[in-house]
Amino acid sequence: MTDTGTDAKQGSYVTAGSEFTRDTDYITTRITATGAGQDEYPVEADRYRLVVARACPWANRAVIVRRLLGLESVISMGMCGPTHDERSWTFDLDPDGVDPVLGIPRLQDAYFARFPDYPRGITVPAMVDVPTGAVVTNDYRQMTLDFSTEWTAHHRDGAPDLYPEALREEIDEVARRNYTEVNNGVYRCGFAGSQESYDAAYDRLFTRLDWLSDRLRDRRYLVGDTITQADVFLFTTLARFDAVYHGHFKCNRSKLSEMPVLWAYARDLFQTPGFGDTTDFVQIRQHYYIVHSDINPTQIVPKGPDLANWWTAHHREQLGGRPFGDGTPPPPPVQAERVPADHAAPQG
Template identity: 75%
Template sequence: MSVFVATVGSVSSNQTSTPQAAYVAPGTEFVRDTAYIESRITRDGRDGYPVEPGRYRLVAARACPWANRTLIVRRLLGLQDAISLGLCGPTHDADSWTFDLDPGGVDPVLGIPRLKDAYEKRFPGYPKGITVPAVVDETTGEVVTNDFPQITIDFEVEWTDYHRDGAPDLYPQRLRAEIDQVNRGVYTEVNNGVYRCGFAGDQASYDAAYARLFAKLDELSQRLSTQRYLVGDTITEADVRLFTTLARFDPVYHGHFKCNRSKLTEMPVLWAYARDLFQTPGFGDTTDFTQIKQHYYMVHRDVNPSGIVPDGPDLTGWLTPHGREELGGRPFGDGTPPPPPTGNDIVPEQNWVPTHG
């Protein structure tokens, strides 16, 4: 079953007359379509897309957890000067993500109002969902890839000549097998598990997804009770992938997706782990809680017909001490934190965590 799941998003919120996508198929479980555009940008250019600074534009949306991964990795590795960034708004219709945050609703580099235009430029009549993240070739205006699990890996292993001084090794060779194994379980049970709860079409599918989700969260809590990071003693790709789901758990998944056995704030180990990452440069400063809530509650109208966006939860706890330093580990290994964000990498202050009660 193929479902247009933007989080894998939409047009601006004032375009309420635009048809909305359907996310729930009554009577069945949710199955994500994972057939992505598999072209890769590599050193040897074997797919026709060689690594070349200034040639490619990452199109993302801060609301989307899959796209948020690419924003984190790009920041941590310092690829801002090599790969430009285009940002879609937090909502979308059944047709495409749009650049409604930009003046005139047009991406200033690609010159298009809808991400679909870049997909159609390469694949006329493209039959699948228009998803973020996507990488677009600025020289042709054509989409290169939307294969989000591979995009971050390639940022880490193919773009090393353009990493900043002090960039961390997020995918160290000696740990790749373990990182891949951890990522598989996190993806099936947690990253996609919350969607299997939220988009379940019947009670049995929801019950099964709910049980699997919290069984995995309990397992991860046990793992992280004795080590600061998921794999090794530094931040890796595995931490990036888990973080973006945890950041959305209380604002969205607990209520909107009925993942309500426990809030993140009621799971002590995971809550401390998430705060540790959030307070690490590159993680929290790429997180836009306002856009996150707008996306899910306004776009998924078959789950939330009114489109009302909740005012809560209280986010001030994200800045409280986490105590994870006691477990050792060094966030960036032998590297250094990234510098503060600049330009359109900056999350608007009003969309972030209040710095006072």
């Protein structure tokens, strides 16, 4: 089976007897500082729109990085709803179901504006060129790295260095292993088409989570003493673990809240501006339990788990580290981009 897990693509996610394989053939066009390379667009303020869905962990990464770096004033953001049909993510949260900047009801319209016969899944996040209405890239990993390295002229004062040059090799290696075993590993569990493939994915997932617990036992962050892209990449999976992956994807050896080190690490990040305030638990549950009807045919969305414990003390500051290095926390999100209070973890 080949699919992206959070794209809009006709057909079942689970194929009996097969192992889940993610389609990683993304649009590799980049937006760079000069735009001088082949198949590159130039960095320009107010030219591009980042289209996301809060439910999607890959899109959530881009939302967090954009906010930490202060790119809200130069890259606008369009938000799709938590569910999609077999054709496309849709702008059903907007008045009349149309994105107010791009003027389209479906994200597929931006893909087709550049590739009329685009054959693959319509994925978020996607950067769209507003003047032409055409998608530029949906390569979520490179997109967030480019936010750090190519958009520096537009970073806010006090923006953290999420991808420090001296640590990039280690960040890339840690993030690569986390992707194969954890970020994508939960999907390989959930969309496994055989007992054998599920068992293998399950064992690989929890072996890596145990490794991460050991690594983070005496260090606050994954690489170095500040938040990096590696932490952002891992956080969006951990934030969904108890709400979705533990039950819906059968990743049920332990809840995140039963893994003390990872649970404290996740709470530390969640309570850091830019992380928890971009996490919409209602949309997360709606997406997985409604869209994946082959796993959850009733499409009943669970009410739990209780979210208040995300705000309990984590004591990770005792390990040292400086979340933003020499930088500063981002300001509160603008009103239009705030997660509704009834979709967020309640503070005591």
